Amino acid sequence: MKIVVPIKRVVDYNIKPRVKPDGSGVETTGVKMSMNPFDEIAVEEAVRLKEKGVATEVVVVSVGVQQAQDTLRTAMAMGADRAVLVLSEESPEPLAVAKVLKVIVAKEDPGLVILGKQAIDDDMNATGQMLAGLLGWGQGTFAGNVEVADGKVKVSREIDGGTEDVSLVLPAIVTADLRLNEPRYASLPNIMKAKKKPLETLNVADLGVDTTRRLTIVSVAEPAERKAGIKVETVSELVEKLRNEAKVI
Amino acid sequence: MSEAERESMSFDVVIVGGGPAGLAAAIRLRQLSPQTSVCLIEKGSEIGAHIVSGAVIEPRALSELLPDWKERGAPLNTPVATEDMLFLTETRSFRVPALDKFMPHMANHGNYIVSLGEVCRWLASQAEELGVEIYPGFAASEVLIENNRVVGVATGDMGITRDGKQGPNYQPGMELRATYTLFAEGCRGSLTKQVMQHYDLRKGVDPQTYGLGIKEVWEVPPEKHRPGLVQHSFGWPMDDNTYGGAWLYHFGENLVSYGFVIGLDYSNTWLSPFDEMQRVKQHPAFRKHLEGGRRISYGARALSEGGLQAIPRLTFPGGALTGDSAGFLNVPKIKGTHTAMKSGMLAAEALVDAMSTERVEPASYVQLIKESWLWDELKSVRNIRPAFARFGMKKGAVYSAIDAMLLKGRAPWTLHFRHQDNEELLAASLCEKPAYPKPDGKLTFDRLSSVFLSNTNHEEDQPVHLRVKNQGLWRTVNWDVFHSPESRYCPAGVYEVVNETSEPALHINAQNCVHCKTCDIKDPAQNIDWTVPEGSGGPNYPAGM
Amino acid sequence: MTALVLLDHEDGRIKQAALSAVTAATQFGDVHVLVTGERSVAETAAKISGVTKVLHAADALYAHEMAEPLAALLVSLAGSYDQILASASAVGKNVLPRAAALLDVQPVPDVVRIVDADTFVRPIYAGNALATVKSSDSKKILTVRSSAFDAAPAEGGSAAIEEVAAVENPNVSEFVAVHLSASERPELDSARVVVSGGRGLLSEEKFRILEPLADTLGAAIGASRAAVDSGFVSNEYQVGQTGKIVAPELYIAFGISGAIQHLAGMKDSRVIVAVNKDPEAPIFQVADYGIVGDLFEIVPELTEKLK
Numbered sequence A: 001m002k003i004v005v006p007i008k009r010v011v012d013y014n015i016k017p018r019v020k021p022d023g024s025g026v027e028t029t030g031v032k033m034s035m036n037p038f039d040e041i042a043v044e045e046a047v048r049l050k051e052k053g054v055a056t057e058v059v060v061v062s063v064g065v066q067q068a069q070d071t072l073r074t075a076m077a078m079g080a081d082r083a084v085l086v087l088s089e090e091s092p093e094p095l096a097v098a099k100v101l102k103v104i105v106a107k108e109d110p111g112l113v114i115l116g117k118q119a120i121d122d123d124m125n126a127t128g129q130m131l132a133g134l135l136g137w138g139q140g141t142f143a144g145n146v147e148v149a150d151g152k153v154k155v156s157r158e159i160d161g162g163t164e165d166v167s168l169v170l171p172a173i174v175t176a177d178l179r180l181n182e183p184r185y186a187s188l189p190n191i192m193k194a195k196k197k198p199l200e201t202l203n204v205a206d207l208g209v210d211t212t213r214r215l216t217i218v219s220v221a222e223p224a225e226r227k228a229g230i231k232v233e234t235v236s237e238l239v240e241k242l243r244n245e246a247k248v249i
Numbered sequence B: 001m002s003e004a005e006r007e008s009m010s011f012d013v014v015i016v017g018g019g020p021a022g023l024a025a026a027i028r029l030r031q032l033s034p035q036t037s038v039c040l041i042e043k044g045s046e047i048g049a050h051i052v053s054g055a056v057i058e059p060r061a062l063s064e065l066l067p068d069w070k071e072r073g074a075p076l077n078t079p080v081a082t083e084d085m086l087f088l089t090e091t092r093s094f095r096v097p098a099l100d101k102f103m104p105h106m107a108n109h110g111n112y113i114v115s116l117g118e119v120c121r122w123l124a125s126q127a128e129e130l131g132v133e134i135y136p137g138f139a140a141s142e143v144l145i146e147n148n149r150v151v152g153v154a155t156g157d158m159g160i161t162r163d164g165k166q167g168p169n170y171q172p173g174m175e176l177r178a179t180y181t182l183f184a185e186g187c188r189g190s191l192t193k194q195v196m197q198h199y200d201l202r203k204g205v206d207p208q209t210y211g212l213g214i215k216e217v218w219e220v221p222p223e224k225h226r227p228g229l230v231q232h233s234f235g236w237p238m239d240d241n242t243y244g245g246a247w248l249y250h251f252g253e254n255l256v257s258y259g260f261v262i263g264l265d266y267s268n269t270w271l272s273p274f275d276e277m278q279r280v281k282q283h284p285a286f287r288k289h290l291e292g293g294r295r296i297s298y299g300a301r302a303l304s305e306g307g308l309q310a311i312p313r314l315t316f317p318g319g320a321l322t323g324d325s326a327g328f329l330n331v332p333k334i335k336g337t338h339t340a341m342k343s344g345m346l347a348a349e350a351l352v353d354a355m356s357t358e359r360v361e362p363a364s365y366v367q368l369i370k371e372s373w374l375w376d377e378l379k380s381v382r383n384i385r386p387a388f389a390r391f392g393m394k395k396g397a398v399y400s401a402i403d404a405m406l407l408k409g410r411a412p413w414t415l416h417f418r419h420q421d422n423e424e425l426l427a428a429s430l431c432e433k434p435a436y437p438k439p440d441g442k443l444t445f446d447r448l449s450s451v452f453l454s455n456t457n458h459e460e461d462q463p464v465h466l467r468v469k470n471q472g473l474w475r476t477v478n479w480d481v482f483h484s485p486e487s488r489y490c491p492a493g494v495y496e497v498v499n500e501t502s503e504p505a506l507h508i509n510a511q512n513c514v515h516c517k518t519c520d521i522k523d524p525a526q527n528i529d530w531t532v533p534e535g536s537g538g539p540n541y542p543a544g545m
Numbered sequence C: 001m002t003a004l005v006l007l008d009h010e011d012g013r014i015k016q017a018a019l020s021a022v023t024a025a026t027q028f029g030d031v032h033v034l035v036t037g038e039r040s041v042a043e044t045a046a047k048i049s050g051v052t053k054v055l056h057a058a059d060a061l062y063a064h065e066m067a068e069p070l071a072a073l074l075v076s077l078a079g080s081y082d083q084i085l086a087s088a089s090a091v092g093k094n095v096l097p098r099a100a101a102l103l104d105v106q107p108v109p110d111v112v113r114i115v116d117a118d119t120f121v122r123p124i125y126a127g128n129a130l131a132t133v134k135s136s137d138s139k140k141i142l143t144v145r146s147s148a149f150d151a152a153p154a155e156g157g158s159a160a161i162e163e164v165a166a167v168e169n170p171n172v173s174e175f176v177a178v179h180l181s182a183s184e185r186p187e188l189d190s191a192r193v194v195v196s197g198g199r200g201l202l203s204e205e206k207f208r209i210l211e212p213l214a215d216t217l218g219a220a221i222g223a224s225r226a227a228v229d230s231g232f233v234s235n236e237y238q239v240g241q242t243g244k245i246v247a248p249e250l251y252i253a254f255g256i257s258g259a260i261q262h263l264a265g266m267k268d269s270r271v272i273v274a275v276n277k278d279p280e281a282p283i284f285q286v287a288d289y290g291i292v293g294d295l296f297e298i299v300p301e302l303t304e305k306l307k
């Protein structure tokens, strides 16, 4: 079975995002970019499934700008076998990405597609679900555990207040949550070896899908800073305020 | 950590550190000898992630290395337009007239204001085009020495837990073996330190002295931005015995680089370089530039101030020292980029020469250095910093003016540094506590909100990379005598005293470290050893830094 | 215009967050809701103030709110609606994007403000920025943050209930089981109230003084990095830049100085209370209510008063 893992290049999670002074977006030029952390978890899961003998090949795909090939190389250093870069504008919308991935899936014919549950830049949390919809496949979103057996995948999903187990017919979509695994480091020898793994570059325009944006950014602003409130003298006063003013207890 | 399981790879040359020195050496090597395999590793998560500099740079070395740097899109976009040297009193400032006569080393005509991190990222792209293999995110943690020859370095293991065990994600380090190894770790390199000790490279030279530079990048309203403006200051708030001053450069798109450098030979244990840099911003001469803007980044880094007298032996069997690792900084100019690049380029030439004759030690490097403009430049300014150390700031300034105007740097004598910086500190009871103003959160800030803007991070589950060699010594020396100077000089709030009133103990917030190396330099008993943390740990300075 | 809200429920109880989605939907016009499960759930839904019609999908196929059948059902109903909403909960986030793909719509998740019928504000970069986006899709599919909209009153409405029949099941998924966490204490990430301690708690043993208070409030327990570093609690309790990012209704910080690294993990809480003996502690700059005093006296007193 082949596993396809779509990955995204995003502003590194250590970097404090800074809104551009003209409010047109968040500063990304000259800012360190890395693989979306949830995608690292997805890659790790795919590689583990390969190491367990469940999968035979792991193919990573990124839809984005040329520099995303660095991200794909990192994924190959973690153990993916080959990579496909679909050149497009920076950070396309989930709907567009899902359409592109549908084409890739048709070509690659994987048994599983594992994605990160959301990208930490636009926080959309939608691409996996949308791809599943377009393909008509089952979706095991927010996965905390994944087991493949007998043509099915059993996914334990993180839901509000607990977990939910679902069983999906293969091929299926899984989206990785934080607790699924702890991704490995790309070691230096593996980074060196990954330079030689195959990386195919396609152009989104050649895939025949409509990737027109549906959402336009009107403006981006920093959230309002919190203001200092009041000091109260006694516990009774605090309880009274929490009950009657803030209404939180 | 058994060595058997480490993978290994061989190159002709391995370069440790991706600053201007290492990158210039890498480029030069491939220019001179395209078949030479060159591997460069950098501890920052990407090239430039750990670079802090002013920076006004002289393009001299760059023009020798890549004469068409303009066409290649080098990010040198803001030429110096106006410059002022100010002497500050607490409320006023006086402009030094005829700067180019009195302080020719401070004159900046023809220079550029840059983000050195950006310049390094660009140099790295040039090096990669020439076929240099660059691996950021990997720190060299060990020098490999066999038969008394340096045969490369090893990267640190990844995934070692806090208590030193192999965690679930353990990955052994890798040996990068090389015919020649260049150390380009910048000021106070941790492996350079080991190599110096092993080959006794500092024998017969002055002790290296250091400064600490702390920097902020601000974004200011367009109407306040004066691209190309360079302003330096000396005087307040430093007393006459403390070497230090502030800079302010307008560059790029509405950016201002502001910072403060202090000589680490300061003696008052209560002094806090961080708070000094914060309070200089309140001076009208600086405040007016920054007010209405927002601070976008923060960083700190030590720099070498020993100059010519402190340059060690530069070569050893199997390699050489370059850039600030060797101490090639022009101190009165506070410029080390062009000298670092030049030394890297000359080291490359020496290596190519040594390779062709299969010599173990690239000894021609020293000769090349001595015949170059680099040597002449350092020689002409060699007495200025020691004069400040010996005579104080005001008389030192007079000396340096005389040296520059009358002697033109050719004084027949050489002033020496006699002490290491860590020996200069006075006991807490002998020093007066400066009264630092409280941060206002607009112009001035506290340490932790500053460190936040360095984007520094370290995997938490790893051994503390700041090693206190003798725990007992902290209590008897650092606490009892000096009242924990590290909690003041560390610009990142790494060192914190807990239980001050009952059972004082040192708490180390290693995650905050910005790799400035000051603790390794200034700890009075030389009891703190800065070692490389797990690769890619440390600051992530953004563009503009 | 009419909006359809997918109301998620648990054991027949409509979730509070879903009521916030109803409030958001009223900004567009008429509000219909879709519920699954027992008839009693539909009856509860009919009473929600502002709801004019309840669509009840009684078929067992939808009982567990699985995305595959439920998205198909939403698609079949979508024709009559200009907007489809749900709360930004595990269910809403699972189901709506799938339905959106099938309708060729780019969904807008985590809406915190509705500017007009096409324009919405949503947090990006983990809340470090707020984006205002304009959608050109003719149908809008939104999930909304419950912290940004008051819950619609559970009483006051009398909507008609209409049964809807099941549509074809894509038959690719099966519900197996649900495990709700047995522990008394909610998860830190999703708790409504968080009681958090810093170095001011002094020791591992003394840190436990927070437990009775947390039990009384049904709160999760959190900690600052200083408390974790000092070994009072293990690092899964850590709130902040390198720990968990939480945004509960109420966050009570005891003996926490309020370094920016900690604030980064809790500043989006709706109400912040700080207790610290240092009146200058930066935590007071973000706290809605502060008490300067000894936490070892205040915690027991507060626990007592809240019982």
Ligand SMILES: Cc1cc2nc3c(=O)[nH]c(=O)nc-3n(C[C@H](O)[C@H](O)[C@H](O)COP(=O)(O)OP(=O)(O)OC[C@H]3O[C@@H](n4cnc5c(N)ncnc54)[C@H](O)[C@@H]3O)c2cc1C
Pocket: B016, B017, B018, B019, B020, B021, B022, B041, B042, B043, B044, B048, B050, B051, B052, B053, B054, B055, B056, B057, B058, B116, B138, B139, B140, B141, B184, B185, B186, B187, B189, B190, B191, B212, B213, B214, B215, B259, B261, B301, B302, B303, B322, B323, B324, B325, B329, B334, B335, B336, B337, B338, B340, B532
């Ligand atoms: C505050 C300040 C202001 C300055 N202003 C100016 C100025 O205006 N103009 C000017 O020309 N110069 C200035 N300098 C000096 C200039 O920045 C330095 O001289 C120059 O950067 C030295 O270059 P380098 O390559 O030797 O070292 P660095 O620039 O320090 O680079 C060393 C690199 O090696 C990496 N490294 C270190 N150890 C290891 C290891 N063990 N493994 C892997 N990687 C490692 C580091 O992360 C770093 O990236 C300033 C310096 C400071 C601190």
Ligand code: SF4
Pocket: B466, B489, B490, B491, B492, B493, B494, B495, B512, B513, B514, B515, B516, B517, B518, B519, B520, B530
């Ligand atoms: S711990 Fe040492 S190296 Fe790190 S920031 Fe502090 S003084 Fe600099």
